[in-house]
Amino acid sequence: MNLPEDLLAEVRDWHPHPRAFVTVSGAHLYGFPSRDSDIDLRGLHLLPLERVVGLEGGGETVSRMWDHRGVEADVVTHDLAKFCNLLLKRSGEVLEQLVSPLVVETSPLHEELLSHVPALVCRQHAHHYLGFSRGQWRQYEKDGRLKPLLYTFRTLLTGIHLMRSGGVETDLPRLAAEYGPDYLPDLIEAKIHAEHGEPPATLDRARAERDYTTLTTRLEEERDRSRLPDRTTAHPALNALVIRTRLAGSPA
Known part of the structure:
Protein backbone atom coordinates (compact mmCIF):
# COMPACT_ATOMS: atom_id res chain seq x y z
CA MET A 1 0.00 0.00 0.00
CA ASN A 2 1.45 3.35 -1.04
CA LEU A 3 0.47 6.17 1.28
CA PRO A 4 0.62 9.81 0.17
CA GLU A 5 4.05 11.22 1.00
CA ASP A 6 2.55 14.44 2.32
CA LEU A 7 0.44 12.41 4.77
CA LEU A 8 3.53 10.64 6.09
CA ALA A 9 5.38 13.95 6.32
CA GLU A 10 2.50 15.42 8.31
CA VAL A 11 2.63 12.50 10.76
CA ARG A 12 6.39 12.90 11.20
CA ASP A 13 6.12 16.67 11.69
CA TRP A 14 3.23 16.43 14.13
CA HIS A 15 4.15 13.47 16.31
CA PRO A 16 5.95 14.61 19.50
CA HIS A 17 8.06 11.48 20.16
CA PRO A 18 10.44 9.10 18.36
CA ARG A 19 8.59 6.13 16.91
CA ALA A 20 9.76 2.52 16.87
CA PHE A 21 7.26 1.63 14.18
CA VAL A 22 4.10 2.75 12.43
CA THR A 23 1.97 0.29 10.46
CA VAL A 24 -1.33 0.40 8.58
CA SER A 25 -4.30 -1.21 10.33
CA GLY A 26 -8.05 -1.28 9.75
CA ALA A 27 -9.78 -2.25 6.51
CA HIS A 28 -6.59 -1.93 4.44
CA LEU A 29 -4.90 -4.53 6.64
CA TYR A 30 -8.00 -6.75 6.63
CA GLY A 31 -8.20 -6.85 2.85
CA PHE A 32 -11.50 -5.07 2.32
CA PRO A 33 -10.89 -1.30 2.02
CA SER A 34 -13.55 0.71 0.26
CA ARG A 35 -12.76 3.61 -2.02
CA ASP A 36 -13.23 6.05 0.85
CA SER A 37 -11.93 3.95 3.76
CA ASP A 38 -10.20 5.68 6.64
CA ILE A 39 -6.41 5.44 6.76
CA ASP A 40 -5.67 3.89 10.15
CA LEU A 41 -2.06 4.17 11.30
CA ARG A 42 -0.98 2.47 14.52
CA GLY A 43 2.36 2.22 16.23
CA LEU A 44 4.73 2.54 19.14
CA HIS A 45 6.59 5.59 20.41
CA LEU A 46 9.21 6.12 23.10
CA LEU A 47 8.70 8.67 25.85
CA PRO A 48 11.78 10.50 27.10
CA LEU A 49 13.22 9.07 30.30
CA GLU A 50 12.47 12.22 32.31
CA ARG A 51 8.78 11.89 31.45
CA VAL A 52 8.78 8.30 32.72
CA VAL A 53 10.68 8.78 36.00
CA GLY A 54 9.60 12.34 36.84
CA LEU A 55 6.39 13.80 38.22
CA GLU A 56 5.07 15.00 34.86
CA GLY A 57 3.51 11.90 33.36
CA GLY A 58 1.23 11.56 30.38
CA GLY A 59 1.84 10.80 26.76
CA GLU A 60 1.32 7.05 27.08
CA THR A 61 -1.06 7.27 24.13
CA VAL A 62 -0.82 9.86 21.37
CA SER A 63 -3.64 10.18 18.85
CA ARG A 64 -4.90 12.45 16.14
CA MET A 65 -7.69 12.30 13.57
CA TRP A 66 -8.04 14.68 10.66
CA ASP A 67 -9.31 15.03 7.11
CA HIS A 68 -6.61 14.43 4.53
CA ARG A 69 -7.81 15.33 1.04
CA GLY A 70 -11.28 14.05 1.76
CA VAL A 71 -10.15 10.86 3.51
CA GLU A 72 -10.13 10.52 7.28
CA ALA A 73 -6.66 9.84 8.69
CA ASP A 74 -6.46 8.31 12.16
CA VAL A 75 -3.14 7.89 14.01
CA VAL A 76 -2.76 6.20 17.40
CA THR A 77 0.54 5.22 19.00
CA HIS A 78 1.34 3.87 22.47
CA ASP A 79 4.46 4.31 24.53
CA LEU A 80 6.75 1.28 24.71
CA ALA A 81 5.72 0.13 28.20
CA LYS A 82 2.00 0.49 27.51
CA PHE A 83 2.31 -1.30 24.19
CA CYS A 84 4.21 -4.19 25.79
CA ASN A 85 1.67 -4.44 28.60
CA LEU A 86 -1.14 -4.63 26.05
CA LEU A 87 0.73 -7.41 24.26
CA LEU A 88 1.10 -9.30 27.53
CA LYS A 89 -2.62 -8.86 28.20
CA ARG A 90 -3.29 -10.84 25.00
CA SER A 91 -4.64 -7.95 22.96
CA GLY A 92 -5.11 -9.34 19.47
CA GLU A 93 -5.49 -5.78 18.21
CA VAL A 94 -1.98 -4.63 19.18
CA LEU A 95 -0.50 -7.98 18.12
CA GLU A 96 -1.94 -7.43 14.64
CA GLN A 97 -0.55 -3.89 14.59
CA LEU A 98 2.90 -5.19 15.48
CA VAL A 99 3.00 -7.85 12.76
CA SER A 100 1.18 -5.85 10.06
CA PRO A 101 2.99 -6.27 6.73
CA LEU A 102 1.95 -2.71 5.78
CA VAL A 103 4.93 -0.98 7.38
CA VAL A 104 5.24 2.80 7.26
CA GLU A 105 8.13 3.26 9.73
CA THR A 106 10.33 0.65 11.35
CA SER A 107 13.45 0.32 13.51
CA PRO A 108 15.67 -2.31 15.17
CA LEU A 109 13.33 -2.15 18.17
CA HIS A 110 10.44 -3.10 15.92
CA GLU A 111 12.42 -6.06 14.62
CA GLU A 112 13.28 -7.14 18.15
CA LEU A 113 9.64 -7.01 19.21
CA LEU A 114 8.71 -9.12 16.20
CA LEU A 150 -17.27 -8.43 7.67
CA TYR A 151 -15.50 -7.60 10.92
CA THR A 152 -17.37 -10.46 12.60
CA PHE A 153 -16.12 -13.02 10.11
CA ARG A 154 -12.64 -11.54 9.81
CA THR A 155 -12.16 -11.69 13.58
CA LEU A 156 -13.43 -15.25 13.92
CA LEU A 157 -11.29 -16.53 11.05
CA THR A 158 -8.18 -14.74 12.32
CA GLY A 159 -8.75 -16.36 15.71
CA ILE A 160 -9.26 -19.82 14.21
CA HIS A 161 -6.11 -19.50 12.11
CA LEU A 162 -4.11 -18.30 15.12
CA MET A 163 -5.23 -21.22 17.28
CA ARG A 164 -4.45 -23.71 14.51
CA SER A 165 -1.10 -22.39 13.32
CA GLY A 166 0.21 -19.87 15.83
CA GLY A 167 0.45 -17.36 12.97
CA VAL A 168 -1.36 -14.03 12.66
CA GLU A 169 -3.34 -13.70 9.44
CA THR A 170 -5.66 -10.71 9.09
CA ASP A 171 -6.37 -10.67 5.34
CA LEU A 172 -9.98 -11.75 4.92
CA PRO A 173 -9.73 -12.80 1.24
CA ARG A 174 -6.94 -15.25 2.14
CA LEU A 175 -8.79 -16.46 5.23
CA ALA A 176 -12.02 -16.90 3.28
CA ALA A 177 -10.28 -19.01 0.65
CA GLU A 178 -9.15 -21.42 3.38
CA TYR A 179 -12.04 -21.41 5.82
CA GLY A 180 -15.12 -20.00 4.02
CA PRO A 181 -17.99 -19.19 4.00
CA ASP A 182 -18.11 -19.15 0.21
CA TYR A 183 -20.12 -15.90 -0.01
CA LEU A 184 -17.46 -13.77 1.70
CA PRO A 185 -15.89 -12.64 -1.62
CA ASP A 186 -19.28 -11.16 -2.58
CA LEU A 187 -19.43 -9.25 0.71
CA ILE A 188 -15.88 -7.97 0.21
CA GLU A 189 -16.71 -6.79 -3.30
CA ALA A 190 -19.77 -4.95 -1.98
CA LYS A 191 -17.66 -3.26 0.70
CA ILE A 192 -15.31 -1.84 -1.96
CA HIS A 193 -18.18 0.24 -3.34
CA ALA A 194 -19.78 1.38 -0.08
CA GLU A 195 -17.94 1.85 3.22
CA HIS A 196 -21.15 2.00 5.25
CA GLY A 197 -23.51 0.16 2.94
CA GLU A 198 -25.70 -2.86 3.41
CA PRO A 199 -24.89 -6.45 2.45
CA PRO A 200 -25.89 -7.50 -1.08
CA ALA A 201 -29.49 -8.56 -1.49
CA THR A 202 -28.34 -12.10 -2.27
CA LEU A 203 -27.10 -12.63 1.29
CA ASP A 204 -29.12 -15.18 3.24
CA ARG A 205 -29.21 -13.64 6.72
CA ALA A 206 -30.34 -16.89 8.32
CA ARG A 207 -27.34 -18.66 6.81
CA ALA A 208 -25.03 -15.87 7.97
CA GLU A 209 -26.30 -16.37 11.50
CA ARG A 210 -25.74 -20.11 11.28
CA ASP A 211 -22.22 -19.52 9.99
CA TYR A 212 -21.51 -17.07 12.80
CA THR A 213 -22.62 -19.67 15.35
CA THR A 214 -20.67 -22.45 13.63
CA LEU A 215 -17.45 -20.43 13.41
CA THR A 216 -17.77 -19.29 17.02
CA THR A 217 -18.02 -22.93 18.08
CA ARG A 218 -15.08 -23.83 15.86
CA LEU A 219 -12.91 -21.11 17.40
CA GLU A 220 -13.73 -22.46 20.86
CA GLU A 221 -12.87 -25.99 19.73
CA GLU A 222 -9.63 -24.89 18.06
CA ARG A 223 -8.68 -23.10 21.28
CA ASP A 224 -9.33 -26.17 23.37
CA ARG A 225 -7.20 -28.47 21.20
CA SER A 226 -4.54 -25.92 20.25
CA ARG A 227 -0.89 -26.72 20.89
CA LEU A 228 -0.26 -23.13 21.90
CA PRO A 229 0.68 -22.53 25.55
CA ASP A 230 -2.04 -21.51 27.97
CA ARG A 231 -0.28 -18.22 28.72
CA THR A 232 2.31 -15.98 27.14
CA THR A 233 5.91 -16.64 28.16
CA ALA A 234 7.31 -13.33 26.93
CA HIS A 235 7.06 -11.26 30.12
CA PRO A 236 10.73 -11.53 31.27
CA ALA A 237 12.08 -10.76 27.82
CA LEU A 238 9.78 -7.76 27.27
CA ASN A 239 10.55 -6.41 30.73
CA ALA A 240 14.28 -6.55 29.97
CA LEU A 241 13.67 -4.94 26.57
CA VAL A 242 11.75 -2.02 28.11
CA ILE A 243 14.45 -1.36 30.73
CA ARG A 244 17.29 -1.52 28.22
CA THR A 245 15.49 0.70 25.71
CA ARG A 246 14.56 3.26 28.36
CA LEU A 247 18.18 3.57 29.48
CA ALA A 248 19.39 3.84 25.90
CA GLY A 249 16.80 6.56 25.22
CA SER A 250 16.19 5.75 21.57
CA PRO A 251 14.17 3.24 19.54
CA ALA A 252 16.93 3.03 16.92
Missing part, protein backbone atom coordinates in the same frame (compact mmCIF):
# COMPACT_ATOMS: atom_id res chain seq x y z
CA SER A 115 11.21 -11.76 17.32
CA HIS A 116 9.19 -12.19 20.54
CA VAL A 117 5.88 -12.88 18.78
CA PRO A 118 6.16 -16.70 19.08
CA ALA A 119 6.44 -16.34 22.87
CA LEU A 120 3.53 -13.87 22.98
CA VAL A 121 0.90 -15.98 21.23
CA CYS A 122 -1.16 -18.24 23.49
CA ARG A 123 -4.57 -19.89 23.71
CA GLN A 124 -5.94 -16.97 25.71
CA HIS A 125 -5.86 -14.85 22.55
CA ALA A 126 -9.04 -16.71 21.59
CA HIS A 127 -10.84 -14.74 24.31
CA HIS A 128 -10.08 -11.49 22.45
CA TYR A 129 -11.36 -12.80 19.12
CA LEU A 130 -14.48 -14.36 20.61
CA GLY A 131 -15.35 -11.15 22.46
CA PHE A 132 -14.66 -8.83 19.53
CA SER A 133 -16.65 -10.93 17.07
CA ARG A 134 -19.56 -11.08 19.52
CA GLY A 135 -19.65 -7.29 19.73
CA GLN A 136 -19.49 -6.89 15.95
CA TRP A 137 -22.28 -9.43 15.43
CA ARG A 138 -24.51 -7.56 17.86
CA GLN A 139 -23.83 -4.39 15.91
CA TYR A 140 -24.76 -6.16 12.68
CA GLU A 141 -28.01 -7.41 14.24
CA LYS A 142 -28.76 -3.85 15.31
CA ASP A 143 -28.16 -1.97 12.06
CA GLY A 144 -27.83 -4.65 9.35
CA ARG A 145 -24.75 -2.97 7.90
CA LEU A 146 -22.08 -4.74 5.93
CA LYS A 147 -19.04 -3.47 7.81
CA PRO A 148 -19.72 -5.12 11.20
CA LEU A 149 -20.64 -8.35 9.41
Whole structure:
Protein backbone atom coordinates (compact mmCIF):
# COMPACT_ATOMS: atom_id res chain seq x y z
CA MET A 1 0.00 0.00 0.00
CA ASN A 2 1.45 3.35 -1.04
CA LEU A 3 0.47 6.17 1.28
CA PRO A 4 0.62 9.81 0.17
CA GLU A 5 4.05 11.22 1.00
CA ASP A 6 2.55 14.44 2.32
CA LEU A 7 0.44 12.41 4.77
CA LEU A 8 3.53 10.64 6.09
CA ALA A 9 5.38 13.95 6.32
CA GLU A 10 2.50 15.42 8.31
CA VAL A 11 2.63 12.50 10.76
CA ARG A 12 6.39 12.90 11.20
CA ASP A 13 6.12 16.67 11.69
CA TRP A 14 3.23 16.43 14.13
CA HIS A 15 4.15 13.47 16.31
CA PRO A 16 5.95 14.61 19.50
CA HIS A 17 8.06 11.48 20.16
CA PRO A 18 10.44 9.10 18.36
CA ARG A 19 8.59 6.13 16.91
CA ALA A 20 9.76 2.52 16.87
CA PHE A 21 7.26 1.63 14.18
CA VAL A 22 4.10 2.75 12.43
CA THR A 23 1.97 0.29 10.46
CA VAL A 24 -1.33 0.40 8.58
CA SER A 25 -4.30 -1.21 10.33
CA GLY A 26 -8.05 -1.28 9.75
CA ALA A 27 -9.78 -2.25 6.51
CA HIS A 28 -6.59 -1.93 4.44
CA LEU A 29 -4.90 -4.53 6.64
CA TYR A 30 -8.00 -6.75 6.63
CA GLY A 31 -8.20 -6.85 2.85
CA PHE A 32 -11.50 -5.07 2.32
CA PRO A 33 -10.89 -1.30 2.02
CA SER A 34 -13.55 0.71 0.26
CA ARG A 35 -12.76 3.61 -2.02
CA ASP A 36 -13.23 6.05 0.85
CA SER A 37 -11.93 3.95 3.76
CA ASP A 38 -10.20 5.68 6.64
CA ILE A 39 -6.41 5.44 6.76
CA ASP A 40 -5.67 3.89 10.15
CA LEU A 41 -2.06 4.17 11.30
CA ARG A 42 -0.98 2.47 14.52
CA GLY A 43 2.36 2.22 16.23
CA LEU A 44 4.73 2.54 19.14
CA HIS A 45 6.59 5.59 20.41
CA LEU A 46 9.21 6.12 23.10
CA LEU A 47 8.70 8.67 25.85
CA PRO A 48 11.78 10.50 27.10
CA LEU A 49 13.22 9.07 30.30
CA GLU A 50 12.47 12.22 32.31
CA ARG A 51 8.78 11.89 31.45
CA VAL A 52 8.78 8.30 32.72
CA VAL A 53 10.68 8.78 36.00
CA GLY A 54 9.60 12.34 36.84
CA LEU A 55 6.39 13.80 38.22
CA GLU A 56 5.07 15.00 34.86
CA GLY A 57 3.51 11.90 33.36
CA GLY A 58 1.23 11.56 30.38
CA GLY A 59 1.84 10.80 26.76
CA GLU A 60 1.32 7.05 27.08
CA THR A 61 -1.06 7.27 24.13
CA VAL A 62 -0.82 9.86 21.37
CA SER A 63 -3.64 10.18 18.85
CA ARG A 64 -4.90 12.45 16.14
CA MET A 65 -7.69 12.30 13.57
CA TRP A 66 -8.04 14.68 10.66
CA ASP A 67 -9.31 15.03 7.11
CA HIS A 68 -6.61 14.43 4.53
CA ARG A 69 -7.81 15.33 1.04
CA GLY A 70 -11.28 14.05 1.76
CA VAL A 71 -10.15 10.86 3.51
CA GLU A 72 -10.13 10.52 7.28
CA ALA A 73 -6.66 9.84 8.69
CA ASP A 74 -6.46 8.31 12.16
CA VAL A 75 -3.14 7.89 14.01
CA VAL A 76 -2.76 6.20 17.40
CA THR A 77 0.54 5.22 19.00
CA HIS A 78 1.34 3.87 22.47
CA ASP A 79 4.46 4.31 24.53
CA LEU A 80 6.75 1.28 24.71
CA ALA A 81 5.72 0.13 28.20
CA LYS A 82 2.00 0.49 27.51
CA PHE A 83 2.31 -1.30 24.19
CA CYS A 84 4.21 -4.19 25.79
CA ASN A 85 1.67 -4.44 28.60
CA LEU A 86 -1.14 -4.63 26.05
CA LEU A 87 0.73 -7.41 24.26
CA LEU A 88 1.10 -9.30 27.53
CA LYS A 89 -2.62 -8.86 28.20
CA ARG A 90 -3.29 -10.84 25.00
CA SER A 91 -4.64 -7.95 22.96
CA GLY A 92 -5.11 -9.34 19.47
CA GLU A 93 -5.49 -5.78 18.21
CA VAL A 94 -1.98 -4.63 19.18
CA LEU A 95 -0.50 -7.98 18.12
CA GLU A 96 -1.94 -7.43 14.64
CA GLN A 97 -0.55 -3.89 14.59
CA LEU A 98 2.90 -5.19 15.48
CA VAL A 99 3.00 -7.85 12.76
CA SER A 100 1.18 -5.85 10.06
CA PRO A 101 2.99 -6.27 6.73
CA LEU A 102 1.95 -2.71 5.78
CA VAL A 103 4.93 -0.98 7.38
CA VAL A 104 5.24 2.80 7.26
CA GLU A 105 8.13 3.26 9.73
CA THR A 106 10.33 0.65 11.35
CA SER A 107 13.45 0.32 13.51
CA PRO A 108 15.67 -2.31 15.17
CA LEU A 109 13.33 -2.15 18.17
CA HIS A 110 10.44 -3.10 15.92
CA GLU A 111 12.42 -6.06 14.62
CA GLU A 112 13.28 -7.14 18.15
CA LEU A 113 9.64 -7.01 19.21
CA LEU A 114 8.71 -9.12 16.20
CA SER A 115 11.21 -11.76 17.32
CA HIS A 116 9.19 -12.19 20.54
CA VAL A 117 5.88 -12.88 18.78
CA PRO A 118 6.16 -16.70 19.08
CA ALA A 119 6.44 -16.34 22.87
CA LEU A 120 3.53 -13.87 22.98
CA VAL A 121 0.90 -15.98 21.23
CA CYS A 122 -1.16 -18.24 23.49
CA ARG A 123 -4.57 -19.89 23.71
CA GLN A 124 -5.94 -16.97 25.71
CA HIS A 125 -5.86 -14.85 22.55
CA ALA A 126 -9.04 -16.71 21.59
CA HIS A 127 -10.84 -14.74 24.31
CA HIS A 128 -10.08 -11.49 22.45
CA TYR A 129 -11.36 -12.80 19.12
CA LEU A 130 -14.48 -14.36 20.61
CA GLY A 131 -15.35 -11.15 22.46
CA PHE A 132 -14.66 -8.83 19.53
CA SER A 133 -16.65 -10.93 17.07
CA ARG A 134 -19.56 -11.08 19.52
CA GLY A 135 -19.65 -7.29 19.73
CA GLN A 136 -19.49 -6.89 15.95
CA TRP A 137 -22.28 -9.43 15.43
CA ARG A 138 -24.51 -7.56 17.86
CA GLN A 139 -23.83 -4.39 15.91
CA TYR A 140 -24.76 -6.16 12.68
CA GLU A 141 -28.01 -7.41 14.24
CA LYS A 142 -28.76 -3.85 15.31
CA ASP A 143 -28.16 -1.97 12.06
CA GLY A 144 -27.83 -4.65 9.35
CA ARG A 145 -24.75 -2.97 7.90
CA LEU A 146 -22.08 -4.74 5.93
CA LYS A 147 -19.04 -3.47 7.81
CA PRO A 148 -19.72 -5.12 11.20
CA LEU A 149 -20.64 -8.35 9.41
CA LEU A 150 -17.27 -8.43 7.67
CA TYR A 151 -15.50 -7.60 10.92
CA THR A 152 -17.37 -10.46 12.60
CA PHE A 153 -16.12 -13.02 10.11
CA ARG A 154 -12.64 -11.54 9.81
CA THR A 155 -12.16 -11.69 13.58
CA LEU A 156 -13.43 -15.25 13.92
CA LEU A 157 -11.29 -16.53 11.05
CA THR A 158 -8.18 -14.74 12.32
CA GLY A 159 -8.75 -16.36 15.71
CA ILE A 160 -9.26 -19.82 14.21
CA HIS A 161 -6.11 -19.50 12.11
CA LEU A 162 -4.11 -18.30 15.12
CA MET A 163 -5.23 -21.22 17.28
CA ARG A 164 -4.45 -23.71 14.51
CA SER A 165 -1.10 -22.39 13.32
CA GLY A 166 0.21 -19.87 15.83
CA GLY A 167 0.45 -17.36 12.97
CA VAL A 168 -1.36 -14.03 12.66
CA GLU A 169 -3.34 -13.70 9.44
CA THR A 170 -5.66 -10.71 9.09
CA ASP A 171 -6.37 -10.67 5.34
CA LEU A 172 -9.98 -11.75 4.92
CA PRO A 173 -9.73 -12.80 1.24
CA ARG A 174 -6.94 -15.25 2.14
CA LEU A 175 -8.79 -16.46 5.23
CA ALA A 176 -12.02 -16.90 3.28
CA ALA A 177 -10.28 -19.01 0.65
CA GLU A 178 -9.15 -21.42 3.38
CA TYR A 179 -12.04 -21.41 5.82
CA GLY A 180 -15.12 -20.00 4.02
CA PRO A 181 -17.99 -19.19 4.00
CA ASP A 182 -18.11 -19.15 0.21
CA TYR A 183 -20.12 -15.90 -0.01
CA LEU A 184 -17.46 -13.77 1.70
CA PRO A 185 -15.89 -12.64 -1.62
CA ASP A 186 -19.28 -11.16 -2.58
CA LEU A 187 -19.43 -9.25 0.71
CA ILE A 188 -15.88 -7.97 0.21
CA GLU A 189 -16.71 -6.79 -3.30
CA ALA A 190 -19.77 -4.95 -1.98
CA LYS A 191 -17.66 -3.26 0.70
CA ILE A 192 -15.31 -1.84 -1.96
CA HIS A 193 -18.18 0.24 -3.34
CA ALA A 194 -19.78 1.38 -0.08
CA GLU A 195 -17.94 1.85 3.22
CA HIS A 196 -21.15 2.00 5.25
CA GLY A 197 -23.51 0.16 2.94
CA GLU A 198 -25.70 -2.86 3.41
CA PRO A 199 -24.89 -6.45 2.45
CA PRO A 200 -25.89 -7.50 -1.08
CA ALA A 201 -29.49 -8.56 -1.49
CA THR A 202 -28.34 -12.10 -2.27
CA LEU A 203 -27.10 -12.63 1.29
CA ASP A 204 -29.12 -15.18 3.24
CA ARG A 205 -29.21 -13.64 6.72
CA ALA A 206 -30.34 -16.89 8.32
CA ARG A 207 -27.34 -18.66 6.81
CA ALA A 208 -25.03 -15.87 7.97
CA GLU A 209 -26.30 -16.37 11.50
CA ARG A 210 -25.74 -20.11 11.28
CA ASP A 211 -22.22 -19.52 9.99
CA TYR A 212 -21.51 -17.07 12.80
CA THR A 213 -22.62 -19.67 15.35
CA THR A 214 -20.67 -22.45 13.63
CA LEU A 215 -17.45 -20.43 13.41
CA THR A 216 -17.77 -19.29 17.02
CA THR A 217 -18.02 -22.93 18.08
CA ARG A 218 -15.08 -23.83 15.86
CA LEU A 219 -12.91 -21.11 17.40
CA GLU A 220 -13.73 -22.46 20.86
CA GLU A 221 -12.87 -25.99 19.73
CA GLU A 222 -9.63 -24.89 18.06
CA ARG A 223 -8.68 -23.10 21.28
CA ASP A 224 -9.33 -26.17 23.37
CA ARG A 225 -7.20 -28.47 21.20
CA SER A 226 -4.54 -25.92 20.25
CA ARG A 227 -0.89 -26.72 20.89
CA LEU A 228 -0.26 -23.13 21.90
CA PRO A 229 0.68 -22.53 25.55
CA ASP A 230 -2.04 -21.51 27.97
CA ARG A 231 -0.28 -18.22 28.72
CA THR A 232 2.31 -15.98 27.14
CA THR A 233 5.91 -16.64 28.16
CA ALA A 234 7.31 -13.33 26.93
CA HIS A 235 7.06 -11.26 30.12
CA PRO A 236 10.73 -11.53 31.27
CA ALA A 237 12.08 -10.76 27.82
CA LEU A 238 9.78 -7.76 27.27
CA ASN A 239 10.55 -6.41 30.73
CA ALA A 240 14.28 -6.55 29.97
CA LEU A 241 13.67 -4.94 26.57
CA VAL A 242 11.75 -2.02 28.11
CA ILE A 243 14.45 -1.36 30.73
CA ARG A 244 17.29 -1.52 28.22
CA THR A 245 15.49 0.70 25.71
CA ARG A 246 14.56 3.26 28.36
CA LEU A 247 18.18 3.57 29.48
CA ALA A 248 19.39 3.84 25.90
CA GLY A 249 16.80 6.56 25.22
CA SER A 250 16.19 5.75 21.57
CA PRO A 251 14.17 3.24 19.54
CA ALA A 252 16.93 3.03 16.92
